[in-house]
Amino acid sequence: MVLQVGNEFPEVSLKYVPYDAASPEACGLPQVLDTKKDFAGKKVVIFGLPGAFTPTCSAQHLPLYVAQADAIKAKGVDLIVCVSSNDFFVLDAWGKQNKVNGKIIMASDANGELGRATGLSLDLSKLGMGSQRLARFAAVIVDGKVVHLSVEPNPGEVAVSGADSILAAL
Numbered sequence: 766m767v768l769q770v771g772n773e774f775p776e777v778s779l780k781y782v783p784y785d786a787a788s789p790e791a792c793g794l795p796q797v798l799d800t801k802k803d804f805a806g807k808k809v810v811i812f813g814l815p816g817a818f819t820p821t822c823s824a825q826h827l828p829l830y831v832a833q834a835d836a837i838k839a840k841g842v843d844l845i846v847c848v849s850s851n852d853f854f855v856l857d858a859w860g861k862q863n864k865v866n867g868k869i870i871m872a873s874d875a876n877g878e879l880g881r882a883t884g885l886s887l888d889l890s891k892l893g894m895g896s897q898r899l900a901r902f903a904a905v906i907v908d909g910k911v912v913h914l915s916v917e918p919n920p921g922e923v924a925v926s927g928a929d930s931i932l933a934a935l
Contacts, residue, residue, distance in 0.1 A: 767884035770914050774811075774906045775882035776801035779848060779874055782857035784867035795853045798846070798872050800879075801909065807843040809906040810931055813874075813885060813899040815920055817851045817859035825923040826901070827863050833928035834868035840935040842905075848872045848879060850899050874899060885916065903931050 768775070779798040785791060814826050827847060830837075834845055847869050849856060856871035865871060877897035880886030885900040903926035905913035913934045915925040924930075 768904070768911060768914060770911050772911050773909055774800055774804060774904070774911055775879070777874075777878045777882055779846075779872035779879065780853045781870050781872040782853050784860070784865070786867065789861065789866070792854065792857065795873075798870060803844070804906055804909050806908055807906075808841050808908075809844045809846060810837055810842050810903065810935075811846040811848060811906060812903040812926055812931070813848045813879070814901050815850065815899060817849050817855050826927065827859070827865075827869075829923075829928040830869060831863055831865055833932060836932060837928065837935065840932070842935065845869045846872050848874050848899065850874055850877065850880070850897060901926050903927070905931065905934060 777800050779800065780795045781798055782793045782795050785793055812830060830845065830847065837845055845868065851873060852875045853873040856873050860871040874880060877886060880897060880899050885902050886897055901917040901920045901923065903915050904911055915930055917924060917926050
């Protein structure tokens, strides 16, 4: 199944390391983000990308969400979630490098569960990045239902899944 507007967002367990303002450089313990339970009754922006520390993701995708996080939340969004195929410790480090500071949950889909459940996975093994990477996408989820979805036709570009596109959709 490929995720579409009108679908229920699939139930998967993603992992993330919560931001701790008291110890911003510490590496905390991973927590579970249950998309069924934690998205229930909330308006969520979730954006997926192929990999942390990659050129497009680091220069064009994540930094614009960090810069626009307050504007996105001002539109009634309860959670902003960045999800990637990297492990949760890598995503924690990437979030720290980009000064996410708790504005965005940096969630891991290292086992490819979300990619498989949504049909939004890529085989980037020809590029040496593995066969289970997430497609570049952005979605708005309201009480578990997909109300907006944009998937990049070219995973090396941010044309329809960036923060400005999500702000316009909200």
